[in-house]
Amino acid sequence: MAMLGFLILFPLVVAGVLLVVRNNRARNVIVGASALVIGLVSVWLVVAYLGAPWITYEFYSPVADYACMAISVLIAVVILYFGIKYKNVWACVLAGVQVVGSLVFEFGFAHDILVTEGLYLDSLSLLMAFIIGVVGSGICVYALGYMEDFQAHEPEGAKDRRPMFFALMFAFLSAMFLIVFSNNMMWVFTGWEITTVCSFLLIGFTRTEEAIKNAFRQIIMNLLGGIAFLVALFVMAIQFQTLSFLEFLQIGIQNPAIVALPVTALAFAGLTKAAQMPFHTWLLGAMVAPTPTSALLHSSTMVKAGVFMLIKLAPIMMACPVPAVMVILVGGFTFLFCSCMAISQSNAKRVLAYSTIANLGLIVACAGVGTPEAVWAASFLVLFHAIAKSLLFLCVGTAEHHIGSRDIEDMDLLFERMPRLARFMMLGIMVMFIAPFGMLIAKWATLVSFAETGQVALIIILAFGSAATFMFWAKWLGKLSGIAAQPENVEVSVHKSEWVSIMVMAVLVILCCVGLPVISWTVIDPYVYSVFGTIGQDISTTNLWIGSILSALVVVVLFAGLGRSKAKKADIYLAGVSRDNEARTFRNSLSGESTATARNWYMEDYFGEKRLSPVGTALCTVVIIVAFAASAVAVPGLF
Numbered sequence: 001m002a003m004l005g006f007l008i009l010f011p012l013v014v015a016g017v018l019l020v021v022r023n024n025r026a027r028n029v030i031v032g033a034s035a036l037v038i039g040l041v042s043v044w045l046v047v048a049y050l051g052a053p054w055i056t057y058e059f060y061s062p063v064a065d066y067a068c069m070a071i072s073v074l075i076a077v078v079i080l081y082f083g084i085k086y087k088n089v090w091a092c093v094l095a096g097v098q099v100v101g102s103l104v105f106e107f108g109f110a111h112d113i114l115v116t117e118g119l120y121l122d123s124l125s126l127l128m129a130f131i132i133g134v135v136g137s138g139i140c141v142y143a144l145g146y147m148e149d150f151q152a153h154e155p156e157g158a159k160d161r162r163p164m165f166f167a168l169m170f171a172f173l174s175a176m177f178l179i180v181f182s183n184n185m186m187w188v189f190t191g192w193e194i195t196t197v198c199s200f201l202l203i204g205f206t207r208t209e210e211a212i213k214n215a216f217r218q219i220i221m222n223l224l225g226g227i228a229f230l231v232a233l234f235v236m237a238i239q240f241q242t243l244s245f246l247e248f249l250q251i252g253i254q255n256p257a258i259v260a261l262p263v264t265a266l267a268f269a270g271l272t273k274a275a276q277m278p279f280h281t282w283l284l285g286a287m288v289a290p291t292p293t294s295a296l297l298h299s300s301t302m303v304k305a306g307v308f309m310l311i312k313l314a315p316i317m318m319a320c321p322v323p324a325v326m327v328i329l330v331g332g333f334t335f336l337f338c339s340c341m342a343i344s345q346s347n348a349k350r351v352l353a354y355s356t357i358a359n360l361g362l363i364v365a366c367a368g369v370g371t372p373e374a375v376w377a378a379s380f381l382v383l384f385h386a387i388a389k390s391l392l393f394l395c396v397g398t399a400e401h402h403i404g405s406r407d408i409e410d411m412d413l414l415f416e417r418m419p420r421l422a423r424f425m426m427l428g429i430m431v432m433f434i435a436p437f438g439m440l441i442a443k444w445a446t447l448v449s450f451a452e453t454g455q456v457a458l459i460i461i462l463a464f465g466s467a468a469t470f471m472f473w474a475k476w477l478g479k480l481s482g483i484a485a486q487p488e489n490v491e492v493s494v495h496k497s498e499w500v501s502i503m504v505m506a507v508l509v510i511l512c513c514v515g516l517p518v519i520s521w522t523v524i525d526p527y528v529y530s531v532f533g534t535i536g537q538d539i540s541t542t543n544l545w546i547g548s549i550l551s552a553l554v555v556v557v558l559f560a561g562l563g564r565s566k567a568k569k570a571d572i573y574l575a576g577v578s579r580d581n582e583a584r585t586f587r588n589s590l591s592g593e594s595t596a597t598a599r600n601w602y603m604e605d606y607f608g609e610k611r612l613s614p615v616g617t618a619l620c621t622v623v624i625i626v627a628f629a630a631s632a633v634a635v636p637g638l639f
Contacts, residue, residue: 001057001059001119003041003044003045003048004045004057004119004121004177004181005119006041007038007041007042007045007129007133007177007181008174008177008178008181009174010034010037010038010041010174011034011038011170011171011173011174011177012170012171012174014030014034014170015166015167015168015169015170015171015174016167017030018030018031018163018166018167018170019163019164019167020163021163022160022163024148027144027162027163027166028144028497031140031141031143031144031166032141032144032497034137034140034170035137035138035140035141036137038133038136038137038173039133039134039137039138041133042129042130042132042133042134042137043130043133043134045126045129045133046126046129046130046523049121049126050126050522050523050526051123051522051523051526052121052122052123052126052526053122053123053526053530054120054121054122054246054530055120055121055122056117056119056120056183056246057117057118057119057120057121058116058117058118059116059117059118059119060114060115060116060117060118061118064118064187065106065186068186068187068189068190069102069103069106071190071193071194072098072099072102072189072190072193073099073102073103075095075193075194075196075197076095076096076098076099076102077099078197079091079092079094079095079197079200079219079223080092080095080096082200082216083095083216086212086216088216088220090216090220091216091219091220091223094220094223094224094227095223097227098193098223098226098227098230101227101230101234102230105230105233105234105237106186109234109237109238110186110233110237110243113237113241113242113243115183115184115185115186115242115243115244117183117244117246118182118183118184118187119181119182119183120181120182120183120245120246121181122527122530123523123524123526123527123530124308124311124312124379124527125180125181126523127379127382127383127523127524127527128176128180128304128308128382129177129180129181131301131304131382131383131386131387132173132176132177132180132301133173133177134504134508135301135386135387135390135505135508136172136173136176136296136301137173138390138500138501138504138505139169139292139295139296139390139394139501140166140169140170140173140292140296141497141500141501141504142292142295142394142397142497142498142500142501142502143165143166143169143290143292144495144497145494145495145496145497145498146290146291146292146397146398146401146495146498147162147165147166147290147292148495149401149495150290161205164201165202165205165290168198168201168202169202169292169296171194171198172194172195172198172199172296172297172301172302173301174194175190175191175192175194175195175198176191176195176301176302176305177191178190178191178194179191179192179195179305179308180305180308182245183244183245183246184243184244184245185232185233185236185243185244185245185248186233186243188245189226189229189230189233191305192226192229192269192273192305193226195273195297195302195305196218196219196222196223196226196273197219198297199218199219199222199286199293199297199298199302200215200216200218200219200222201215202289202290202293202297203215203218203285203286203288203289203293204216205289205290205293206288206289206290208288210288211288211289213285214282214285214286214288215285217281217282217285218282218283218285218286221272221279221281221282222272222273222282224272224279225268225269225270225271225272225273225279226269228265228266228268228269228272229265229266229269231261231262231265232261232262232263232265232266232269235261235262235265236248236262239258239262245312248262249312249313249315249316252313252315252316252320253315253316253319256316256319256320257320259316259320260320260322260323260630260631261631261632263313263316263317263320263323263631264322264323264326264627264628264631266309266313267309267310267313267317267323267326267327268326268624268628269306269309270306270307270309270310270313270364271306271310271327271330271364271624272306273302273303273305273306273309274303274304274306274307274310274360274363274364275298275303275306275356275357275360276306276330276331276334276357276360276361276364276620277330277333277334277337277338277357277361277616277617277619277620278616278617278618278620278621278624280334280338280357283298283303283353283356283357284350284353284354284357286298286353287347287349287350287352287353290397291349291393291394291396291397291400292397294349294352294353294393294397295389295390295393295394295397296390298353298356301386303356303360304382304386306360306364307360307363307364307367307378307382308382310327310363310364310367310368311363311366311367311375311378311379311382313367314366314367314368314369314370314374314375314378314531315370315531315532316370317367317368317370318369318370318371319370322627322630322631323368323627323631324368324369324370325368325623325627326368326623326624326626326627327364327365327367327368328365328368328369328458329368329619329620329623330361330364330620330623330624331360331361331362331363331364331365331366331367331368332361332365332457332458332461332462333361333461333616333619333620333623334357334358334360334361334364334616334620335358335359335361335362335365335461335462335465336361336461336464336465336468336616337612337613337615337616338354338355338357338358338361338616339354339355339358339465339466339468339469339472340464340465340468340607340612341354341607341608341609341612341613342354342355342358342468342469342472343468343471343472343602343603343607344602344603344604344606344607344608344609345472345602346407346408346409346600346602347406347407347408348396348399348400348406348407348408348411348476349393349396349406351408351472351476352389352392352393352396355389355432355469355472355473356385356389358465358469359381359385359389360385362381362443362446362462362465363378363381363382363385365446365450365458365461366378366381366446366449369449369450369453369458371449371452371453371536372528372531372532372534372535372536373445373448373449373452373536373537373538374446374449374450374536375527375528375531375532375536376445376449376520376524376525376528376535376536376537376538377442377443377445377446377448377449377536377538378446379523379524379527379528380438380441380442380445380516380519380520380524381439381442381443381446383438383512383519384431384437384438384439384442384509384512384513385432385439387505387508387509387512388428388431388432388439388509389428389432390505391424391425391427391428391502391505391506391509392425392428392429392432394498394501394502394505395421395424395425395428395502396425398418398421398491398494398498398502399411399414399418399421399425402418402490402491402493402494403417403418403490408475408476408479408600409479409599409600411476411479411480412479412482412598413482414479414480415480415481415482416489417488417489417490417491418489418490418491419489419491419562420491420499420562421491421494421502422480423558423559423562424502424503424505424506425480426477426480426481426558427506427509427510427555427558428505428506428509429473429476429477429480430477430554430558431509431513432469432473433469433470433473433474435547435550436513436546436547436548436550436551436554437513437547437551437554438512438513438516438547438551441516441539441544441547443462443466444539445537445538445539446462447459447462447463448538448539449538450462468607475600475601476600478600479598479600482598510551510552510555513547513548513551513552513555514548514551514552515548516544516547516548516551517541517544517545517548520537520541520544521541524536524537525537572584579593583595584596584597
């Protein structure tokens with residue numbers, strides 16, 4: 001329990017210190033040392049409790065309960081302040097509803113309900129703790145160099161707001177640990193809302209008109225999820241007289257019909273946090289934030305809070321059709337539509353955003369299916385997506401600062417201009433969609449779990465969505481791998497903190513791919529067995545080891561030529577009809593002059609946002625409305 005308390009409170013203390021530290025060198029030391037401590041304690045926790053079932057710890061403190069209530073009120077005050085300042089009515093209304101609801105709940109219903117076992121630990125929490133502690137803290141280290149460049153590009157005389165930025169990053173880590181370790185649902189709700197307000201402040205960090213608009217979009221959509229979470233708490237307190245997550249899960253597994261409404265409300269909160277349609281636009285808008293924000297909040301951790309909640313609810317949804325159908329359909333439609341819309345994007349961060357939403361949709365659909373096999377696949381999807389996507393976000397942020405663009409079409413010759421970074425970026429892309437890396441193995445397990453349900457529609461959605469995934473990743477990978485000149489190497493000025501973080505992510509993703517069978521045996525299987533009483537692994541251990549060995553071989557080939565300075569360089573040759581080799585111009589068949597270019601195909605007329613987004617949004621909105629209506633009808637005595 002001491003380690004759990006340390007991981008929850010230590011980042012919060014660091015956040016308070018960073019808020020007042022103005023010296024750049026002191027900040028670097030504090031962030032680096034704190035990230036190292038958080039990472040080491042997280043790894044120590046995982047190693048010490050490998051294979052652990054659900055372990056609860058007796059911890060009850062009225063002070064903690066009142067602190068959570070005070071934090072909820074403070075969050076609402078912050079949102080109201082900014083809502084009034086920028087004249088956003090919806091943010092003010094929703095914040096007001098939430099704070100009134102929180103106060104009524106605390107003093108009217110929850111005050112006499114005790115949750116003596118306030119903290120818990122299981123293998124899924126260990127997986128999330130590893131992602132938060134190692135990946136999250138690594139991104140904080142990356143932010144040191146990135147934000148130094150960011151500040152250098154600010155207008156002369158602009159206030160240095162990095163203390164607030166780093167304080168929010170570490171406060172966010174604290175809130176995420178609170179979510180994954182709390183058995184008291186009121187504490188989970190507090191962590192849930194802290195992540196929401198941290199995301200709001202970081203998205204609007206630049207204070208541009210676009211950033212402020214997108215920050216309010218995020219806060220409004222996530223406040224809707226927060227209110228739904230509060231509805232679930234009311235039902236749990238009134239109908240079941242408990243706020244213990246473990247007790248609620250046990251009630252739901254024994255009698256799924258009576259928990260339809262709170263499970264639907266919690267699932268809705270998870271869908272908003274995971275940026276599923278029709279709430280996907282908040283994550284797309286969040287890409288205006290500095291890259292460390294995108295990597296930490298909107299790729300590796302914050303959105304994972306949503307799917308974490310849904311995976312936890314999976315055993316109930318397997319037997320509770322209303323929320324299960326809602327989650328499966330919303331996740332499936334999101335995966336299909338967002339994978340297709342990613343094809344039409346050339347902005348690298350926007351491709352990553354759509355890919356993130358799509359992969360989260362796949363995890364959501366697995367949670368809705370709720371079988372041991374689907375939960376096994378979902379757990380691996382969470383792990384590989386968090387690490388690989390963090391690596392890609394960091395690489396894109398560094399590339400943008402050094403080539404002056406985040407457009408994929410401007411990444412020609414990146415293999416020569418930034419040889420190490422290009423290889424790391426290619427590694428992240430290959431992990432996302434190429435065999436034998438872990439993400440594709442997890443998708444194959446997803447396909448098998450869907451097939452076992454007998455639902456042909458799910459298989460079709462997965463097949464077409466995966467095909468779209470292959471197309472947009474392959475386009476980007478092909479762009480990176482082109483070699484046709486000897487341009488200037490621009491990666492020599494990359495900050496050491498950026499290289500450290502990128503290399504940590506690269507090593508992690510390689511170790512996870514190579515060690516996939518071990519992770520399955522020591523982390524995923526124990527969780528699935530503790531929940532379902534059976535193993536959910538659909539792919540044989542032999543095949544997992546084959547994938548592991550082949551992954552190692554691919555990595556060796558990818559990085560084998562790095563550092564060679566005596567590689568032979570040949571002049572550009574354009575079939576003997578060139579006009580200017582350096583400019584890549586040649587004489588065409590009409591004796592005119594053309595330029596040799598390689599540009600990807602984006603098919604915006606077919607896969608553009610304006611065409612597909614309204615359809616997906618409408619479908620998912622209808623599904624959610626119908627699900628809430630059906631679950632409300634199922635509550636005894638409500639009508």
